[in-house]
Amino acid sequence: MAVTKKHLLVVEDDKGLQNQLKWAFEDFEVAIAGDREEAIAQLRRYEPGVVILDLGLPPDPGGVSEGLATLSDILSLAPETKIVVVTGDSDRANAVNAVGRGAYDFYQKPVDPQLLNMIVDRAYRVFELERENYRLSQFEDKMPLKGIIATSPQMLRVCRTVEKVAPTDVTTLILGASGTGKERIAQALHELSHRSKGKMIAINCAAIPENLLESELFGYEKGAFTGASQTTPGKIEYADGGTLFLDEIGDLPMELQAKLLRFLQERVVERVGGRKEIPVDVRIICATHQDLEARIADGRFREDLYYRVSELSITIPPLRERDGDALVLATVFLDRFAREMGRNIKSFDTEARKAIESYHWPGNVRELESRVKRAVILAEGTSLSSEDLELESVATGQDLPLNLKQVREDAERKAILRALSHCGDNISDTASLLGITRPTLYNLLERYQLKN
Template structure:
């Protein structure tokens, strides 16, 4: 199989320097452009992944306006391009300005071929790693469940449980704090079930006033109460043949719980003001962030209803319990929002990554999504910083006291963190940890870690 050509685009208006640079790169197919128009033509035709760019281009060879405009246009067309800016000896301010606009690195004139060659080869290597990571992310995005972003053992266990439960008709209760993704898991159960071609109807029991929720669920006949001008079906009836998702079931009014229990037992309903029993074939999924056992002890939730809705209970862990998932989610949201808002942001800086990993995320996935979205919109540079995330300090995890457990847990966490930093590239992970690949494989097997 023929080796793929490594294209390097040199944007330089000095003919002598063009010739000098062209012969510096034996490993690349070198393309030359003397102005912005020619640079864009070469970019579209050959798609070089690395570009060296002189900021002093015609018609402004003495300034930087044309060079910076070329930089922005290249990144608008191909955001992943690694641009190395070539600047004057005393022009660091414009070099820094170019970096803020998205340039990969800069090199000062007079150009030393060895240094520029080193920077170019490193840029090409970084681009290869990024492409490999994107491929891995795309592969991971297909798993474990549609819409679920997770790599932690805790969440993969939940996903396997969902896959087992979904094909059955068993009533399922999803437990977890607000923002952990209960509705997404309910949707996954529906999509993996034999009812996937029918509706999934959702109702939030906490969002509807107590005096209206009965009619929302069961419907009503014409004249059943003041304002009932026509016969109206309820959510349960609309879900017939499909799935009914009762979110925040713990907030269901106590006097309505008996009527819901009867429906779950008999699978027939009567509209308010009606006498006809209507048979309903529906899969029931419930969810709550509350402690149902405490509600039962307080007399606010029927114990018999609890046993009926929890034929299978699945607890969804909070984000702080999901080892490594915060950074995975942050990267996924960054990728989504920078595309949505057209921002040239390449990633998170070191302090931001550390904060993302150590912060408790009390609002769970909903909070991290909100913070990343805001940071993408407000960021001034090409990297998301700690200030952009508006996180003040990281919280320290509680460690066990047994020394063997401490050592093992520290090793496991270090490997997971390094895998996240290296986007699951085993060779880079081993380098970060300062160990050999065989040693890393042995440790990953020991702690049952799979990239």
């Protein structure tokens, strides 16, 4: 059974038609209201995606004034709700008037359940699409940093550190396994700094052959070596006034480590084949998945360079240690790839969600993104299964704290985050899934600082 129910509100004063419509929509949980006051109460309670509204409501069952007033009230309280107006077969003018006031569509009696079902299904699909587009447009604003998708306490701590470090020019070392998002954090440091209007120049020290890396970093003079037909500045010079991001600095050859150390100390560069010292004003951010202290012990990384590049270190936890982030990230990737590829895939099924949460993710965020993209391309249904993701739902054992109060609070917080992810941040559905009332959920959201 789907976690999120599809709610339909029928506003109709005719008891016989109420019963007919109540059982005509198998895919919806149907609520019934006989007048405006009851309609508004049911609207607040169920937050339906679609409302079927008869314009002839008491105390004006022979006219349309009460129905049009109900229409206005519903749209003022829930403007995203799609309203299908039902009118008599000779009342087309009022139906058109209702559409002009904001109704989604109209239907003329007598009721044909099959046709009305088609209209309601279409209205609900539009409602879902608009809600999803709005959610995605607002999603980035809810994130702690631009370009960083995170809800876990572990990553929120990283983001708070980035906010504190970014305004400074301190040389920063970002540590983390491959695929954890080190370049994203570097980009956030640049964009939040006073150098954000300058360039951020990135170079991967592991991706460039050793014999080319020096000229790539420091540039070269004309005639410095065979093929050097013109003077070419290096990446460090290009970053002047901005940020230089040295990715995988742990793979920097030893002979270049000494030259980089001199630049960090003096802030001047000498091009290959040149003698002139060129001053460069740049902020340095480095990243690596290597254990630099172990490489120092092995004689493969200079200790003095280590202390220069790690004036401040930021460690990004692996995805398996970020409570709730895997499902949030997977949902974002699913939305993005489904739109890009024109696939009508909107969600993960229950087993897929369990698999995403229980899998160890050795390739971290990069692996998650790759699996979701492949699944979107190959899936045949409208939701992704664990088979589509090529994952098995397995339980994982984790060391838990022994303090019972802390265990309970951690469990409650994780359960709320999971339920919110499963229900697309819908408060009513989340409270229902957790088996609590909405006021209780609001209190818990405030207690655990999850109100945003």
